Amino acid sequence: MNDDLSALWAAIPQVLEGMGITVTLTVLGSALAFVVAVVFGLMARSRTLVVRGFARVVIEFFRGTSLVVQLYLFFFVLPQLGWEMSPITAGVLAFGLNYGAYGAEVVRGSIAAVPAGQWEASTALSLSPVHRMRRIIIPQAWALMIPSLNNLLIQLLKGTAIVGFITLFDLTVALDKLRIATDLFFAYGFGLVLYFVLAYILTLGMNALEVRAKHRLGQGESLREALSFRTPDARGSVA
């Protein structure tokens, strides 16, 4: 065990380097995924057949084909067609488009889940479709979509563990190196903990966003109240 710990100590720079790549891919990949999700989620609701059709083809392609194959496509195939790109860029594109496609369905579904009465009241007040979407529908759909987006975000984080295939030195590759110096159980046990901590940080952040979004709709406590760690019983009661 002491040997393991000293090997771990020696490996910390590599683990941190790998974690840096994993975090970079997660942050940039999810940023791109969010943009893709919103743009294609809205396009998938378009009344124009061409726009809607285009969105559906893109969504179904990136949802329906393997993430690993997409990664290879961006890293190995596109350069042969003259589109050279760094492994990080290829990773961000693959994760952004793949998870963005799933996210687009979340965005589309959440918008559709905003009660019909909200759309009708907006029409009755002569609000334009763009104004209605921006000021009435999206703020309400946002609160609905956060839990599903959180799931996708965590999946994206864990999904980045495959980028060793395209020569990136991420957290999983670093753990593989650590395994040689220590043993299977220690290295991968340590890896599980690290991924869990990263995922839990994301979840805490998304939960905070959800509390805030719901509070803005008049549901539940404010973020400040939620962070004050009072017991739930004390919050609701008048006494």
Add this chain to the structure above:
Amino acid sequence: MPSPHDLDPSTPAIRFEGVEKRFGDNVVLQGLDFEVARGDRVTLIGPSGSGKTTILRLVMTLEEANEGYIFIDGEPLTHTREGGKRVALKERHRNEMRKRIGMVFQQFNLFPNMTVMENLIEAPVHVLGLSKADAVERGRELLARVGLVGKEDAHPSSLSGGQQQRVAIARALAMDPEILLLDEVTSALDPEIVGEVLEILRDVARTTDITMLIVTHEMHFARDVSNRVMMFDGGRVIEQGDPETIFTAPTQERTKSFLSAVLGA
């Protein structure tokens, strides 16, 4: 666009001409013709499924008729006749027409992501182009009128159903509509607070000349407020007249049985 005041006063505020509305195979309205004069308060009564709410939704352009024409102040609302053909009018035209019409819904439909005042000023500022200060001032007047002074910064979810509906009435009035559509506005309320909402609507009816088209099961309210009652059944008007006549001396059997059912007489 002519202001409504330039119009011949005899031009009806609302005119239906051969309107048909189907949902799939279900024909809800058929060959419907009727007029509502400017300043009229017309109540539509009849069994559920008789198409009353559909009429309001057609006027608000929430639904589109399958046949026929609807005119607001003599202008076509969604479709016009061109060379004997029924032609759909552009969204832009429909939006201009919509500005003359306000609607209060059964489920209030306040925007939960906005405070009461934000609900009241959103459309006046962004659609009518009022300054924020003017819109807020008007919003305060309207809140006073519906008895909700001090609720400016409240969220809709913190209000009772009756209060929410009063805000919804204020929100519709903030657009200064010529026509106000009231779609079963008390049906979702507890019986003891129905009265407070109806009292506000009585006040609006007394103090304005807004044309009103009302769907309600509150027959006393219909009798107080409206000057005409139209009885619907099977997508057609089967009887109409002043409330006194309809409620005390209906000629159609169907009207009699409907009224005795809803009045519990």
